[in-house]
């Protein structure tokens with residue numbers, strides 16, 4: 513049965529927000545009926561993309577299509593419906609000694625969302641994107657037919673759907689390979705970098721660590737311009753008698769939208785100084801939840817940016833131009849009135865030639881969160897020009913207002929017209 517509601521809806525950035533009709537089908541047959549009923553619609557998982565990707569006047573939510581269909585604890589192959597949350601899998605797979613090869617920095621996302629954005633983690637050079645570990649999926653197309661896609665079967669459709677932002681159809685279910693772990697602990701090392709050259713050096717000299725992600729102090733100036741901290745990690749070995757239970761932590765909630773003045777130059781400077789000086793250099797043990805999902809500890813943290821919401825600008829540059837490009841991006845940000853609160857720098861490796869829509873290219877990506885102000889759109893235009901000039905691209909899972917060319921993807925060249933989001937319409941004009 514399909515329940516339908518009309519509601520004001522936004523993705524994680526709370527911008528844009530629209531009133532949409534949202535259908536919640538419960539079975540693949542319900543999905544088929546809904547797809548045939550609407551002239552235009554878009555599939556939506558848990559709405560944890562930031563911009564306008566999972567938004568349209570008619571939305572098909574997969575949240576009630578969330579059954580785990582099969583899990584083989586011997587081989588580590590899991591199969592689930594597309595609305596299954598990665599978070600809900602953890603209590604089943606971790607006690608059996610398995611974890612995700614690739615996970616983004618949030619666990620409350622669906623399998624369908626992971627495929628449609630072809631998400632990446634902190635280990636892209638070693639493990640690639642989610643598609644690297646995807647075995648096959650069932651896709652419901654515009655004519656109501658269901659197609660099985662894998663590297664061997666309907667392979668073109670397989671690769672167009674991975675990172676294809678939902679434009680090829682609705683993923684109904686998928687099978688993917690998990691990774692063996694013997695402990696829920698991680699060995700983590702923080703490396704403090706005094707300036708930007710140091711920061712890139714820290715990534716390069718520690719390239720043998722399987723996981724790495726950095727924070728950049730976007731307010732540092734002069735000799736400390738581009739200073740930051742690189743957090744490295746690897747899975748720990750089993751400790752005798754240590755149980756393999758997923759380590760759930762208490763969460764805190766941001767119960768209401770914060771006033772817009774909360775994030776101001778002074779509060780951000782204080783926050784940055786604290787992050788830099790508190791980052792203990794050296795090694796320590798943390799658990800899986802702590803390392804992979806630090807932001808999940810604060811529910812609704814997006815409300816800290818106020819009712820107007822925020823923009824996450826995430827771009828990736830080729831290796832050869834990463835240092836120069838990121839330096840110029842930070843200088844441009846410094847000369848604007850808009851100050852990013854969060855910033856995450858990641859190193860990326862080569863991607864398979866077929867993964868045409870995956871966001872990461874071999875080089876570095878930087879994600880910057882800006883409160884939505886009157887001036888931020890002018891800044892985004894300037895950043896787009898720089899990223900384009902340096903041969904880069906932006907991540908469509910985060911995009912709300914970049915120029916249509918910036919995702920380096922042509923929505924007219926693939927997919928089906930019936931599956932259309934605000935994003936597709938915005939960049940397809």
Ligand SMILES: Cc1cc2nc3c(=O)[nH]c(=O)nc-3n(C[C@H](O)[C@H](O)[C@H](O)COP(=O)(O)OP(=O)(O)OC[C@H]3O[C@@H](n4cnc5c(N)ncnc54)[C@H](O)[C@@H]3O)c2cc1C
Pocket residue numbers: 523524554555556557558559560561562565566574594595615616617618620621622623624625626628629630631632633634677678679681682683684807909933
């Ligand atoms: C705090 C935070 C941290 C994040 N960190 C990372 C990160 O490290 N790496 C990274 O890659 N991403 C990251 N993301 C982005 C997030 O992982 C992706 O946007 C992911 O796709 C969200 O999944 P979702 O289920 O919420 O999908 P939604 O946001 O609902 O949808 C995302 C896209 O998938 C499509 N889609 C969803 N379900 C289906 C389906 N069944 N069939 C076809 N298309 C479908 C939608 O149309 C839309 O285009 C982060 C997001 C947040 C909020």
